[in-house]
Amino acid sequence: xxxxxxxxxxxxxxxxxxxxxxxxxxxxxxxxxxxxxxxxxxxxxxxxxxxxxxxxxxxxxxxxxxxxxxxxxxxxxxxxxxxxxxxxxxxxxxxxxxxxxxxxxxxxxxxxxxxxxxxxxxxxxxxxxxxxxxxxxxxxxxxxxxxxxxxxxxxxxxxxxxxxxxxxxxxxxxxxxxxxxxxxxxxxxxxxxxxxxxxxxxxxxxxxxxxxxxxxxxxxxxxxxxxxxxxxxxxxxxxxxxxxxxxxxxxxxxxxxxxxxxxxxxxxxxxxxxxxxxxxxxxxxxxxxxxxxxxxxxxxxxxxxxxxxxxxxxxxxxxxxxxxxxxxxxxxxxxxxxxxxxxxxxxxxxxxxxxxxxxxxxxxxxxxxxxxxxxxxxxxxxxxxxxxxxxxxxxxxxxxxxxxxxxxxxxxxxxxxxxxxxxxxxxxxxxxxxxxxxxxxxxxxxxxxxxxxxxxxxxxxxxxxxxxxxxxxxxxxxxxxxxxxxxxxxxxxxxxxxxxxxxxxxxxxxxxxxxxxxxxxxxxxxxxxxxxxxxxxxxxxxxxxxxxxxxxxxxxxxxxxxxxxxxxxxxxxxxxxxxxxxxxxxxxxxxxxxxxxxxxxxxxxxxxxxxxxxxxxxxxxxxxxxxxxxxxxxxxxxxxxxxxxxxxxxxxxxxxxxxxxxxxxxxxxxxxxxxxxxxxxxxxxxxxxxxxxxxxxxxxxxxxxxxxxxxxxxxxxxxxxxxxxxxxxxxxxxx
Numbered sequence: 001x002x003x004x005x006x007x008x009x010x011x012x013x014x015x016x017x018x019x020x021x022x023x024x025x026x027x028x029x030x031x032x033x034x035x036x037x038x039x040x041x042x043x044x045x046x047x048x049x050x051x052x053x054x055x056x057x058x059x060x061x062x063x064x065x066x067x068x069x070x071x072x073x074x075x076x077x078x079x080x081x082x083x084x085x086x087x088x089x090x091x092x093x094x095x096x097x098x099x100x101x102x103x104x105x106x107x108x109x110x111x112x113x114x115x116x117x118x119x120x121x122x123x124x125x126x127x128x129x130x131x132x133x134x135x136x137x138x139x140x141x142x143x144x145x146x147x148x149x150x151x152x153x154x155x156x157x158x159x160x161x162x163x164x165x166x167x168x169x170x171x172x173x174x175x176x177x178x179x180x181x182x183x184x185x186x187x188x189x190x191x192x193x194x195x196x197x198x199x200x201x202x203x204x205x206x207x208x209x210x211x212x213x214x215x216x217x218x219x220x221x222x223x224x225x226x227x228x229x230x231x232x233x234x235x236x237x238x239x240x241x242x243x244x245x246x247x248x249x250x251x252x253x254x255x256x257x258x259x260x261x262x263x264x265x266x267x268x269x270x271x272x273x274x275x276x277x278x279x280x281x282x283x284x285x286x287x288x289x290x291x292x293x294x295x296x297x298x299x300x301x302x303x304x305x306x307x308x309x310x311x312x313x314x315x316x317x318x319x320x321x322x323x324x325x326x327x328x329x330x331x332x333x334x335x336x337x338x339x340x341x342x343x344x345x346x347x348x349x350x351x352x353x354x355x356x357x358x359x360x361x362x363x364x365x366x367x368x369x370x371x372x373x374x375x376x377x378x379x380x381x382x383x384x385x386x387x388x389x390x391x392x393x394x395x396x397x398x399x400x401x402x403x404x405x406x407x408x409x410x411x412x413x414x415x416x417x418x419x420x421x422x423x424x425x426x427x428x429x430x431x432x433x434x435x436x437x438x439x440x441x442x443x444x445x446x447x448x449x450x451x452x453x454x455x456x457x458x459x460x461x462x463x464x465x466x467x468x469x470x471x472x473x474x475x476x477x478x479x480x481x482x483x484x485x486x487x488x489x490x491x492x493x494x495x496x497x498x499x500x501x502x503x504x505x506x507x508x509x510x511x512x513x514x515x516x517x518x519x520x521x522x523x524x525x526x527x528x529x530x531x532x533x534x535x536x537x538x539x540x541x542x543x544x545x546x547x548x549x550x551x552x553x554x555x556x557x558x559x560x561x562x563x564x565x566x567x568x569x570x571x572x573x574x575x576x577x578x579x580x581x582x583x584x585x586x587x588x589x590x591x592x593x594x595x596x597x598x599x600x601x602x603x604x605x606x607x608x609x610x611x612x613x614x615x616x617x618x619x620x621x622x623x624x625x626x627x628x629x630x631x632x633x634x635x636x637x638x639x640x641x642x643x644x645x646x647x648x649x650x651x652x653x654x655x656x657x658x659x660x661x662x663x664x665x666x667x668x669x670x671x672x673x674x675x676x677x678x679x680x681x682x683x684x685x686x687x688x689x690x691x692x693x694x695x696x697x698x699x700x701x702x703x704x705x706x707x708x709x710x711x712x713x714x715x716x717x718x719x720x721x722x723x724x725x726x727x728x729x730x731x732x733x734x735x
Contacts (some may be wrong), residue, residue, distance in 0.1 A: 036116050037639065038079050042094025042135065043629045047343045049137040051094040052076055054102045054115070056123055061100030063115075064128035069600075070589035072108045075115050077138035089135040095629075096130035104128055128482035140508075164207055164241060166265070174273050174391035177266045179219060180204055182228050182241075189228030191334035192257035193218055193264070199236030200244070201265045204335030206324065207240060209298075219261045227256040232263075237360025239320040239334040267290045269330025272297070272480075273391050289329055289365050291386065292713075293512060293570070293686050295343040295448040297480055298332045298388035301344040304352050304365060308719035311350030311709075313365070314378035315340035322358040325365050327388035339385035345686065346380035346569040346647075348514050349714055354378055381627065395444050395481050400425070401504070403460035409505040411457050411498065412441050414482060416469045426469025428482070428503035429493035430455035435684040436477040437485065442506040444481045449510035450684045452577075458499030465498035473502070477688055510686040511569030513648065513677045515693045518710040523563040523654050524706045526663075528556045531568070536588035542614060542658035559660040560612075560704060564599070565624075566677060567649040570686050573633065575643040576681045578623065583642075591620055594642045601661045603697065604672040604685055611671065612662040616652070624651040668701040673709075689713040694723065 039060070040050030053060045054574045073085030104126035108118035152670035162185070166178030181188050201213040232507030234244035249256050290310070294382035302323075303310045312458035323335030351373045371377075397415070404410030413425045438453030472488035479485050493500070532553035537543055543557060550557075570576050576583075583592040598621070601614035622640075623632035626648035634643040644650050651661050661673075673695040681688060698705045708723070715723065 001109050021230065022065055028270070036114055038076055038115070040080070040136070041097070043631070044380065047339070047341060048082060048140045049094075049135065051092070051097055051135045053097060056100075056102050056601055059100055061102035061124075062097040062130060062133040063106060064126050065132045065134040066128060066499075067105045067107055068134045068571055069108070071110045072106055072134075072142060073257055074110065074111050074138040075108050075118065076136050077209070079114060080138060082138035083140050083141045085136050086139050088135045089683070090132065090138070092131050092133040092135075094133075094135045098130065099131050100124060101128050101130065101133075103124040156471040164204065166208065168584050169239040169264075170452070173393050174209070174269055176210065176269055176391075177216065179262045179264045179421060180447050184228055186228075189226040189249075190262035191229040191232060192227050192260050193262060194235075194257060194260040195231055195477050196263045197234070200232050200234045200263070201267075202236045203234045203238050203244060203334070203579040204265050205267035206328070207389055208267060209273075209333040209334060209389040211270050211328040211331055212268045214266050214268055216264060216266040219264045222261070225257070225262055226644075227262075230256070232523075235360075237321060237324075239324045239360075262410055267325075272331055273393065273431065287328055287329065289384070291326075291344075292347070292690075294385075294387075295508075295510070295686065296387075296443060296446065298327065298390040299329075299344065301342070301383050301385045301387065302326055302365075303347060305716055306350070306352050309350060310716075311352040312347035312380060312383040312716050313356060314351055314354040314373065315382045315384040316355045317357060319382040321360040322356045322365070322368060323384075323386040323388075325358045325368060327360050329364055330388070333389035333391075335386050336389050339387065340382070342381050342383040342385070343571075344383075344385035345512050345571055347571060348380070348516075348567065348711065350602035351378050351380065351383075356384075360698065369650055393480075396446050399441065399444050401445070401463060402464070403457065404503075404505075405460075407504070408447055408451075408507065411460060411465070411501050411503045412482075413466060414470060416483075424466070424469075426466045427498060428473060429468050429491070429495075430457070430500045430502045431471065431494050432474065433502040435681045436688065437475045437482070438475050438504040438506075439477045440475045440479045440482055440485060441502075441504050445506065448504035448508045449506065449572075449686055450504060450507040450533075451507035451510070452684060453681075454503035454505070456476065456499060457501055457503035460503065462498045468493050468496065468501065497623050498641060507572065507684075509572040510570050510684055511568050511572050511574035511644070512686045512690070513574055513644070514567050514569055514690050514711060515675055516565035516567060516649070517693050517695070517711055517714075519565045520562050520673075520693065521695060521706045521709040523561075524704055525561055525654070526702070526704050527559045527561050527660075529559055531555050531557065537657050538584065540658060542660070542662070544612060544662040544665055547662065557662055558664045560603070560673075560699075561654045561660045561662045562706075563654045564616075564652040564659065564675065566644065566652075568644040568646055570646060573643050574621070574683060574685075580641070591636065592642075594621060595682055596684075597680060598678065600674075600676040602674040602676075603661050603663065603666065606670060606672065608672075612661050612663050612666050614658065616658055621650055623648040625649060663699070666699065668699050671697040671699065673697045687713075696723070 037055035039053050041053050042051035052063045068088060070085060070088055073088040077085040102123055104121045106118050106120040112118050163183040165181050166175050167181050168175040168178040180191050182191060205213040230247040230249045232244050232246050238244050288305045290303050292303055294300030302313045317336050318340055319334050320338045323338035327333060327335050354371045354373050354377050356368050356370040362368050400413050401410030402413055412428050415425055417423050433453050434457050435450055435453040438450035442448060442450045468491050470487055471491045471493045473482060473485050475485035531550060538547060547557060575717060583594045585592055597615050599616040602610050603612040605611055620636040621642040621644055622635045623645050626632055630647035633645045634641050675693045677691045690713045691712045695706040695709035
């Protein structure tokens with residue numbers, strides 16, 4: 001009876017599965033001729049997660065979460081170019097959408113190549129509200145050969161090659177010459193070199209991270225050679241070999257490569273990867289393009305130079321061809337991904353280019369057809385980014401992390417030659433170790449951005465520690481390896497022992513603070529403030545040293561005042577290094593200080609000598625306002641959490657205590673006003689080069705003028721050198 005009852009139950013379940021879709025009016029959707037588009041929207045989200053929206057009948061709409069499963073999410077993520085889904089969400093986790101709810105009761109088996117092939121109620125047939133909008137989280141890994149990360153359509157041919165590598169003809173890094181090996185599901189094999197062209201070589205070298213190629217002698221056929229591809233024909237502008245015309249070898253062919261042999265290439269590395277050159281990710285002063293905000297070499301937000309000032313590129317029509325022109329111009333290979341939606345953080349200032357349409361053979365992005373920006377065309381949330389193919393250098397083989405709780409943290413160990421000449425692993429002295437050194441270490445490990453650089457690591461496992469092999473490490477932050485940074489020739493560490501060795505915590509995202517330079521210029525003025533109103537400011541050392549000798553409470557101090565609006569344009573929240581248990585209460589102003597120094601305000605002479613200064617302890621880091629769609633997370637009221645949310649800014653008004661420089665003792669003349677955020681690198685950021693702002697300043701004894709305020713990295717090198725000579729021209733303008 002038990003067996004019979006179980007059998008009847010199974011039959012009933014099958015009949016129910018067949019009957020239910022028809023009862024609900026479910027059906028397989030009519031094909032849209034490959035024109036269906038999917039996008040991820042909503043907030044808070046990253047590039048690989050969000051509310052699912054489908055473009056149908058000329059209108060974007062959502063998918064209801066009824067009957068939604070992880071299988072559905074897999075289909076959607078693969079459609080978007082990701083390898084798979086890691087999870088899905090219901091109940092409008094990423095916010096309620098608007099407009100149509102296109103799909104409901106979607107049931108996928110897993111073999112479908114598009115969500116429209118799954119069973120559902122049909123287009124626009126739903127009993128849901130937008131409070132039931134479905135979302136997905138995709139694994140942040142791209143499908144091999146996915147050719148366009150902007151136009152969101154399934155473009156992966158499963159019969160195309162999965163991977164490509166060189167079988168080296170020499171053992172040095174980077175490997176620039178070798179036989180081309182391609183991988184399919186059946187395994188690795190070679191390409192027949194019959195009719196092999198330099199255009200083919202250009203595509204292969206680009207995939208391997210090299211900007212160009214050179215000719216080489218053909219390799220002869222070997223009887224044991226297994227050919228996977230019979231012939232290839234490229235135009236030379238493809239970003240991936242799978243985009244070229246290919247003829248695949250037939251199985252059991254008697255002549256797989258008649259009168260030929262395995263295809264080989266000889267690639268030319270870019271300046272950064274040429275042996276004997278400095279391995280710093282430094283911008284070429286002659287180049288008209290650069291990458292900002294990326295964690296790894298060869299990735300970042302695209303910025304172009306125009307009239308000696310840097311600006312961004314709008315992501316409309318941004319694709320792999322245009323991205324590859326950028327990568328080759330910078331000495332890398334072709335683009336691995338063309339990213340949209342400010343994936344590497346939002347820029348500040350100008351947006352110079354829109355609807356860039358490169359063919360792929362241009363020498364510079366400026367040579368590509370494009371539109372100039374007009375008012376309202378683009379915002380910085382549409383900044384274009386790239387991830388370039390770079391040569392494999394094996395840098396991660398000479399660095400490792402030990403003792404940490406996860407693979408993203410631990411004591412830093414390097415593989416170096418010891419005093420006895422033996423090559424072995426060893427620790428780095430923690431003296432002077434900062435977040436800038438941690439940036440380089442995380443980059444070398446391939447673990448993304450730095451979250452913390454630690455000088456003491458006593459709380460991590462020390463059961464198997466090594467000796468100190470490096471000390472005095474001082475990086476600028478753009479080096480590719482720690483050994484490229486300055487360091488002592490002989491190890492000299494004040495505090496010996498593993499507990500004082502350098503450690504790091506890495507992260508996939510980081511904050512990035514920048515100052516609104518134009519607001520400083522617009523709000524500057526001079527105030528003569530009575531001493532009896534400055535007791536709290538004096539307690540917090542916000543006045544010049546001469547104030548201590550003043551006849552308190554009589555007299556006054558002359559203050560240079562201005563507003564400071566600090567934006568977080570990175571991809572993570574900016575948080576104080578210390579938790580609230582370590583914050584210091586200041587009774588006079590009735591607030592907590594979460595950082596010793598948050599900002600320096602300096603007035604410099606034209607030769608760089610400091611003539612007056614101020615500082616701002618971060619007495620209240622909070623979200624004053626945010627971009628559309630971004631919610632505030634931090635506020636100081638009621639001992640709240642402090643920080644600046646990604647996409648928000650903190651405004652220090654000109655009338656707040658200590659929002660000034662005391663210039664009582666400064667003589668009239670031409671000066672430079674300099675503001676530096678996070679000056680001691682206490683909190684990790686993706687980019688420290690934009691933390692400084694400088695202005696030309698003229699003070700005539702009664703009034704003050706600021707001019708040409710700019711971030712430290714927003715001018716070309718030539719314009720920055722001329723900056724110190726500008727006050728003379730300013731003097732003529734306003735006299």
